[in-house]
Amino acid sequence: MLFKILISTLSLIELKLTSILKLKIRKKKLTEGKPNWYPMWKELGLDIEKHDLLMGALPQIYKKIYIDAQQNRPEGMGFFEFVVSDIHGIRVSELKKAKEKGKKVISTFCLYVPEEIIVALDAICIGLCGGTDFSNFASEALLPTNTCALIKSSLGFGLGNICPYFESSDLIVGETTCDGKKKCWEILSKHKPVYVLETPQCKDRPQSRVHFISELKALIIKLEEITGNKLSVDNLKAAMEKIKKKRTQIKRVYNTRKTDYVPISGKDALLVSQVAFYDDPDRQIQMVGQLADELEQRVKEGIGVTEKGAKRILVSGTPMAIPNWKIHHLVETKGAVIVAEETCTGTRYFESDYEIIGESLDELIQAIADRYLEINCACFTPNEGRKEDILRQVKEYKVDGVILYTLSFCQPYDIEAIGLEKELKKSGIPVISINTDYSSDDDGQLNTRIEAFLEML
């Protein structure tokens, strides 16, 4: 099928959607027709040689996983395909233009850093990624071997001069979720401006809420200093509205995955979530909204991406940053379909919500804190809510089997996986636990295990 790309014409000067451009992607190479971004990359101080290697590999991986291995994709995926095809180009040039006008770029690594506060202060929030081991050359001498792939990769991108988003960042906001990340910030802060938000460990306690609110207020002071802007009830309410709308559009996409004929593959839905972390929120509201319209129409017409009866899989565990599409690819090339991700690049991003009520900053900040404290990450203790989320989603998404996905050496998710596996089995839900990294070394073994799991469903 020919994919059409709906591009916000990136009036790269005005950074607005000014027209719609349709491209037939499948007949083009992913890198074809791009502006010359080399001057911008050089200005940002990228290691051009290594960066070329990275950019050279990505289109082939994308083509193999997304284009060659899928059929009947929604046309609305064209936009996301375009974004990935120019991943270090247009969006980075938007950041550059915005910075020239005085805007600041604030980067994050975790859902617990509230993007609405960053947006309210008229800064740009970028979720930095670390989904490939390509960048490990810059971090491996600084980290023990038994560090999770996400940290190795992220730190590598931070130090290896191959990520234009890192190089565009005026401030990187880390958090105290897992131990590996805490130590990672210490290393990174020797090279980049880093601020650490202290997230609570026992988030259900009232004193944790008080502490998290005071941490958010300290973050606001830091961000006000960096941006030169002041948080107000009006700008915070407007930003909360905007981010809420963005989350609502992603939720609409996920809701369509609950139907019998799933109108979008797990791979494509994952890509939508991944892009949401670094694209412009207004454009996301529009483009994810258009995709959701199309998917809802597909549901009405009974158009799916798989045969009816395809096994429906829920993936639960550690986040999957671009270009970590490994498990989705292994599962969906075997005729099954992933219908939801209970991960931070999935339902954890949009499920908890807030009412935007209150006439003071204090009330709004409390609403934000409460919304974030509802996210059930394995870094917290206790974390019973995650088990409840999985059991609920198994029903909502009519799941046939669960894959508990853990990045190797991630202790919080690894330990939780053992207990969750027992609980799911007790409830009669087929489950498999997968512990892996970004390499393809275990593809053969995973293929066999996933195939056997799907056959058993």
Ligand code: SF4
């Ligand atoms: S898994 Fe936990 S630490 Fe990682 S991004 Fe999600 S909330 Fe943050």
Ligand code: SF4
């Ligand atoms: S995957 Fe686990 S170890 Fe790695 S950054 Fe996330 S919580 Fe920490």
